[in-house]
Amino acid sequence: MAWTVPRTWVAGEMVTHTLLNQDVRDNQTAFFGSRAIVTTSESTTSTVFVDLATSGPAVTVTTLTEAFVWLGATYNNNSATRHAIMGVAVSGATTIAASADHRALILRAYFASCQFSSAKFFKQTGLTAGSNTFTAKYTAFDAGTAAFQDREMIVIPVGLL
Amino acid sequence: MSWTAPRTWVAGEVPTAAIMNAHIRDNPQALIWSEADVQTSQTTTSTSYTDLATSGPAVTLTTLTAAYVMVACWMSNSASNRNAMSYAVSGATTLAASDTWMMSTFNYNIGAFQSMRISRQVALTAGSNTFTAKYRTTAGTSTFQRRRIAVLGVGG
Numbered sequence: 001m002a003w004t005v006p007r008t009w010v011a012g013e014m015v016t017h018t019l020l021n022q023d024v025r026d027n028q029t030a031f032f033g034s035r036a037i038v039t040t041s042e043s044t045t046s047t048v049f050v051d052l053a054t055s056g057p058a059v060t061v062t063t064l065t066e067a068f069v070w071l072g073a074t075y076n077n078n079s080a081t082r083h084a085i086m087g088v089a090v091s092g093a094t095t096i097a098a099s100a101d102h103r104a105l106i107l108r109a110y111f112a113s114c115q116f117s118s119a120k121f122f123k124q125t126g127l128t129a130g131s132n133t134f135t136a137k138y139t140a141f142d143a144g145t146a147a148f149q150d151r152e153m154i155v156i157p158v159g160l161l
Numbered sequence: 162m163s164w165t166a167p168r169t170w171v172a173g174e175v176p177t178a179a180i181m182n183a184h185i186r187d188n189p190q191a192l193i194w195s196e197a198d199v200q201t202s203q204t205t206t207s208t209s210y211t212d213l214a215t216s217g218p219a220v221t222l223t224t225l226t227a228a229y230v231m232v233a234c235w236m237s238n239s240a241s242n243r244n245a246m247s248y249a250v251s252g253a254t255t256l257a258a259s260d261t262w263m264m265s266t267f268n269y270n271i272g273a274f275q276s277m278r279i280s281r282q283v284a285l286t287a288g289s290n291t292f293t294a295k296y297r298t299t300a301g302t303s304t305f306q307r308r309r310i311a312v313l314g315v316g317g
Contacts, residue, residue: 016172017170017171017174021169021170024167024184024185025169025170025184026167028184028188028189029167031192032227033281033316035281072279072280074263076267110267114241114267115243115265115267116265116266116267116276117245117278118265118266118277118278119277119278119279119280121279150260150261152280154279
C-alpha cells in the first residue's frame, strides 16, 4: 500500500470509499514499514561498498520523495583502529550510492574484533517518487576484515513530499 | 489505544461510530510510542540474559503479530568485555531475550557508550504483550544506566 500526502477534507464533500481507502487504510498501512533481515555472519575486506556473500537485506517500497530508514547489525573489524560500515544504496526510480556518512552505521574498532550491536536511523530525501529498492551495502573502509550479522533494514515510506 | 489492521472501506456502507473510533481515533494514537525507563545504575556478572536489581524497564501493550522495539542505555564494563541489552516478551507471547535483537558495546577497560537498537519483532501472538529489558555480559562486570525501552505496536 503506497503512502499519499494526507488530504485536506472539505466541508460538505461526499466521503467516498476510495478516499477512505487511500487516506485511512493505505496511509496507516504505510506506517508498518517494510522490513528485511539477514542473520548470517559474513565478512568483507573491500575498501568500497559491496554486497556480502548473501546480499542485502533489501526492501522495495513505493515512495514519494522521502522515507525513513533504520539500519541495525552486530559488527566488528578484526584489525585494531579499522572500520566496519553498513550503508544503503537506492535503486529503481532513484539511483543513490551507499555512503559513509549520516546514512551509514559506522564502527571504528578500538582494538581487534571488539564487537558492537546498534542501529542508525535517518531520513532519506532526494528520492524520485515511485518504486525504490533500498539495499544494504558493506565496507571495511580502510583495512582489515569487517564482519556483519543480524543485519536488519526497515523502511517507512512516509513524508509530506 | 490498540492497533487494528486497517480496514478496506466499501462503497455505499454507513460507517458506524465503532468503526470510526477504531480506525480514525485509535489507530493514529497507536502510532505513539509506549516508553519506560529506569535511570538507576546497576550491574551484572551474568553471561546469560537476566534482570538487574531493579528489573526492566518494561512496557505492556496490546499488539497484533508485530511491533517495533527500541532499547537504549549507557553501558560500561570493568575490563575489555562486551555488554548487551536485549528484551524478552511475556503475556500472549513467550519469547526469551536474544542476541538477534540486542544492543551491545565492547568496552575497553573504563570506556563507556550510550547507544540504541531498533528492531521489528515479528514473532508475536496477538494480545497483551509485555516487553521487558534484559541484560548480560561476556565477562567481568557490566554496568547499565539510563535504561530505556520503547514499543510501537503497529502492523502484523
